[in-house]
Amino acid sequence: MKHLGSRNLITHAASAGESPDMPAAATNLPNLLPSPAFYFMVHPTSWDVFEHSDGTRRLLPLLRPLRFAPGVDGVSAQGSPHQAIAAKERRGWIVIRWEHIGEVEAFGEVLPCFCRKYNGRRGAAHYDAWSRPVTVGNQVYMKRDGDGYFRFLERVVDLLGDVSPEVLAAVEAKFGQRLNRNEQKADHNPAAARRAAKTEKSLEAVRAKHGAPVELDAGESPAAPVDLEPVPVESPRPTRKRARKRVEAAVDAG
Amino acid sequence: MANEIRYTGIGDLTLAEVLHKEALLLLADRTSLRNHPAIVDLGMINAAGSTVEQVPQIGLDGYDNMATLAGESTAISNTALTDASSTITVAEQGLAYEMSDVARMVDALSVLNGPRFAASIFRSAMVTFSEVIAKVGDGFAASAGTTTEAYDVDVMFEGNFALEQALVPGPYLRVLKPKSYTDWVDSMRAEGGWVQFQAAGASMAVLRGPGFKGSFLGCDFVTSDQVQGLNSSADWGNFVFGRGAIGVKEGVVPPSRSIIELLRAGPILVEEERDAKGRSVSVVGHYPLGAAIIEDARGTIELGAQ
Numbered sequence: 001m002k003h004l005g006s007r008n009l010i011t012h013a014a015s016a017g018e019s020p021d022m023p024a025a026a027t028n029l030p031n032l033l034p035s036p037a038f039y040f041m042v043h044p045t046s047w048d049v050f051e052h053s054d055g056t057r058r059l060l061p062l063l064r065p066l067r068f069a070p071g072v073d074g075v076s077a078q079g080s081p082h083q084a085i086a087a088k089e090r091r092g093w094i095v096i097r098w099e100h101i102g103e104v105e106a107f108g109e110v111l112p113c114f115c116r117k118y119n120g121r122r123g124a125a126h127y128d129a130w131s132r133p134v135t136v137g138n139q140v141y142m143k144r145d146g147d148g149y150f151r152f153l154e155r156v157v158d159l160l161g162d163v164s165p166e167v168l169a170a171v172e173a174k175f176g177q178r179l180n181r182n183e184q185k186a187d188h189n190p191a192a193a194r195r196a197a198k199t200e201k202s203l204e205a206v207r208a209k210h211g212a213p214v215e216l217d218a219g220e221s222p223a224a225p226v227d228l229e230p231v232p233v234e235s236p237r238p239t240r241k242r243a244r245k246r247v248e249a250a251v252d253a254g
Numbered sequence: 255m256a257n258e259i260r261y262t263g264i265g266d267l268t269l270a271e272v273l274h275k276e277a278l279l280l281l282a283d284r285t286s287l288r289n290h291p292a293i294v295d296l297g298m299i300n301a302a303g304s305t306v307e308q309v310p311q312i313g314l315d316g317y318d319n320m321a322t323l324a325g326e327s328t329a330i331s332n333t334a335l336t337d338a339s340s341t342i343t344v345a346e347q348g349l350a351y352e353m354s355d356v357a358r359m360v361d362a363l364s365v366l367n368g369p370r371f372a373a374s375i376f377r378s379a380m381v382t383f384s385e386v387i388a389k390v391g392d393g394f395a396a397s398a399g400t401t402t403e404a405y406d407v408d409v410m411f412e413g414n415f416a417l418e419q420a421l422v423p424g425p426y427l428r429v430l431k432p433k434s435y436t437d438w439v440d441s442m443r444a445e446g447g448w449v450q451f452q453a454a455g456a457s458m459a460v461l462r463g464p465g466f467k468g469s470f471l472g473c474d475f476v477t478s479d480q481v482q483g484l485n486s487s488a489d490w491g492n493f494v495f496g497r498g499a500i501g502v503k504e505g506v507v508p509p510s511r512s513i514i515e516l517l518r519a520g521p522i523l524v525e526e527e528r529d530a531k532g533r534s535v536s537v538v539g540h541y542p543l544g545a546a547i548i549e550d551a552r553g554t555i556e557l558g559a560q
Contacts (some may be wrong), residue, residue, distance in 0.1 A: 035482075043395040048557075050401060050485075062401075064393050064484070064491075064555075070345030071544040072389045077305055077345035087341040091550055092395070131487035142487040142560070149486040174412075178400075181408060189444045195408065202400065 030135040032120030035127075038065035039081065040096040040114070041088060042160060045167050049175075049202040052150045057205035059163055059171065060153035065128075066095055094160060101155065106130045106148040114152065168209060175203040273362050283479030285465025286380035287387050290474070292427035294501040294548060298521065299344040300508070309501060309548055311338040342503050344544035347382050349375050352529075352536040368537050372516035372524040375539035379522045381480070383502070384465075386545045388480035390500055391429060392491030393547055396420075396554035401485050405434035405492060405558025406441035413494045414471060416554045422496035426473035431481040431490035434558030435467060483560065490560055495553030505542030 046062040066084060070077050074084035085095050098113045105111070106129035118125045118133055127133065127142075130149040134141045163171070182196035261268065287293065299305060313336030323330065351371050358366045398412035399405065410428075417426065430438070442451065453468040467475040473494065484491040504521035507513075516537065517524040527536040547553070 041393075046395050046397055048397065048401050062397055062485070065482075066393075067389055069386075069389055071343055071347070072386055073393060073546045074306075074341040074343050075345075076343055083306065083341055083343065087546075128486050131483070142483075144487050146486070146488065149488075178408065178412070181411075191406070191441060191444055192408075195403070195406075198403070199400075 028135075029119055029121045030133050030140050031138065032118060032122070032125035032133055032140060034120060034123035035125045036067045036069045036079065037115050037117065037126045038067045039085075039098070040064070040128075040156075041066045041093045042096060042156065043093050044164065045092075045170070047163050047167060047171055049205050050150050050153060053147050057202060058150075058154070059168070059206055059209050060150070061156055061160075063096075063153070063156070064093075096156065096159075100159065101152075104129050104148075104152055106152075107132065107143075107145045163209070165210075168206065172203070172206050175199055175206055179203055275363065277363050277365055282381075283384075283465070284377060284381060284463070285384050285476060285478040285480070286463050287427070287429070287476060287478070288380055288383045290425075290427050290476075292425050292474075292495060292497050292499070293387065294498060296342065296501045296503040299503055299505040299542065299544075305345070305505075305544075306341060306343045307503060308339045308341055309546070311340070311549065313337065338549075340501075340546050340548050342501060342544050342546040344503050344505050344542050346505075347379070347386075347541040347543050348539060349378050350536055350538040351375075352534050355533045355535075358535065368516045368526045368535070371537040372539075375524045375537065376517060376519060376522055379539060379541040382541060383543065384478050385480040386543060387500060387502075388429060388478060388482055388491075390545045390547055391493035391495065391553065392482050392484060392555050394493060394495070394499070394553040394555050395550050397557060398554055399489075399557035401557055402488050402559050403557070404437040404441070405430065405490070405556065406438060407445050408441075409556050409558065410438060410470075410494075413554050413556045414473065417494065417496055417552070420551050422552045423498070424472060424496055426494060426496050428473050428475050428492070428494040428556075429481060430475065430477050430492045430556075431558065432477045432479065433560065434481075434490050434492050434556075435475070435477045437558060484555075484557065487560060489557040492556040492558050493553060494556060497552075498549055499547060499552035500545060501548040502543065502545045504544075507540050507542070 040063045042061045042063060046064075047059050048062045049057050050060045051057050066073075066081060066088060067075070068079045068081050069075055070079050072084075074087045075081050076083060088095060098115060101114055103110050103112055104114045111129050114129050116127055116129050116132075118127065125133070128149070130145040130152065132143045132145075134143050179196055179199045182192040182199060184192075186193035186196045296307070296309060299307065317336060318333050321330065321333075353366045361367075364370075396416050398416060399409035403409075413428070414426075451468055451470045454462065454466050458468075459466060465476045465478055467477055469475065481493075482491045483489070506521050507523045509515075513523075514526045515523065516526050521543070522539065522541050524537060524539045527538060528534075529536065
């Protein structure tokens with residue numbers, strides 16, 4: 001034990017002090033699964049039909065998060081995504097950083113960034129701006145602003161450009177096949193009938209869309225095919241006898 | 255009759271409540287995807303010189319067809335060798351519990367001890383493996399299903415067709431959120447036909463661990479709560495892939511005389527640390543792990559409504 005000496009006799013001016021920390025058990029943090037912050041990624045071939053609450057259907061990019069989770073897809077042990085971004089971009093992904101988009105609108109509010117952080121009982125959890133955790137009792141539910149996310153995807157299209165005609169044709173074929181599969185079963189399977197009806201509407205939205213024109217490479221003219229005329233047969237090699245006669249003839253001719 | 259001995263009258267001899275002598279596990283996702291043959295084991299990072307490794311891929315063994323030669327004197331031109339690579343980074347995953355001496359002293363359940371926590375940390379490492387795979391797996395460019403639609407047999411076939419059309423070799427592994435799995439089972443009720451789901455029997459469930467649901471058309475079905483949300487929490491990012499799509503790399507913490515090892519199972523190390531001044535014991539688990547998509551074309555995500 002330490003001897004405290006005379007320092008304890010010094011008096012201090014009275015202050016109001018601070019409010020104590022809430023006891024641990026009383027903090028009302030939601031029981032969220034911890035998750036890292038993220039950017040979004042877009043692949044030029046990955047699109048889907050999204051529906052607005054007013055009934056509008058539109059072909060929009062299917063985003064994936066690039067999570068800053070150490071050890072995941074090239075993210076460094078310190079959580080730096082730079083190497084992961086380079087690797088993804090090499091494979092055709094376009095990474096949307098926070099600063100590319102800036103402010104976003106969600107749940108009627110303007111927020112500075114599309115990635116939002118929430119403190120949970122087990123650590124920080126990150127969600128996009130259009131998903132909000134709501135605690136009811138000890139359960140966590142997600143509240144979603146689907147229309148806000150729809151508008152955000154439209155902004156992404158404005159920023160990066162629309163779907164190409166080739167991808168549009170592939171998406172149309174995919175929805176067409178889905179429609180065929182479900183129509184075949186629609187008369188005896190109510191779920192398939194419902195899917196077929198929804199797919200048909202999505203297909204109409206895809207067909208109504210015109211892909212952004214892209215500059216097509218006309219290629220080069222190929223080289224002319226190999227000449228098919230018969231190859232001339234070479235005369236047989238002169239024998240010694242014939243060669244001698246030819247020499248004698250040449251001498252006679254002078 | 256008088257002076258009967260009743261429970262209500264012996265308050266000094268009984269307690270209001272006592273602990274049951276066995277603790278039951280709380281509900282949690284305990285699915286492990288480790289050792290599934292669809293995941294490529296890229297070995298250990300030890301002595302590699304970096305925590306980051308480039309995994310090379312090469313277009314050989316049938317990648318290039320032979321060219322037809324137009325004439326007998328036509329020279330055979332050289333074919334460019336196709337190569338690609340992906341980057342995998344190993345990061346340390348850790349978990350620590352600290353127990354005070356007093357807590358261990360009064361522990362009536364015999365759970366506050368190093369070996370019990372070492373076993374628990376091992377299971378946590380297995381779940382962490384599944385979490386890392388789930389975070390990688392929803393990054394495939396190809397997609398099946400459509401947003402806000404429940405996962406069903408049709409989506410599953412769309413995913414299978416994508417892999418078959420891309421000539422992806424097996425074995426296949428499908429990782430589903432439990433909600434998507436039950437949606438799929440529900441849709442199976444309305445399907446009739448020639449295909450049969452081979453549900454995991456009791457012995458198979460023991461062998462393959464929790465989460466393994468069975469096989470269907472040669473593809474293993476596993477449910478995991480680690481599957482992540484997509485499209486602003488409208489969908490689950492389920493995924494299916496064949497061997498060669500996802501690779502993992504691990505590391506081993508090198509042995510040291512100062513480590514009190516409670517458990518060492520391959521790359522997983524659990525050690526004990528005593529803080530004499532703080533009068534506590536810590537049990538600390540280490541698991542160096544990294545995972546990455548090796549070849550994007552070998553997998554597809556399968557959307558299922560949340």
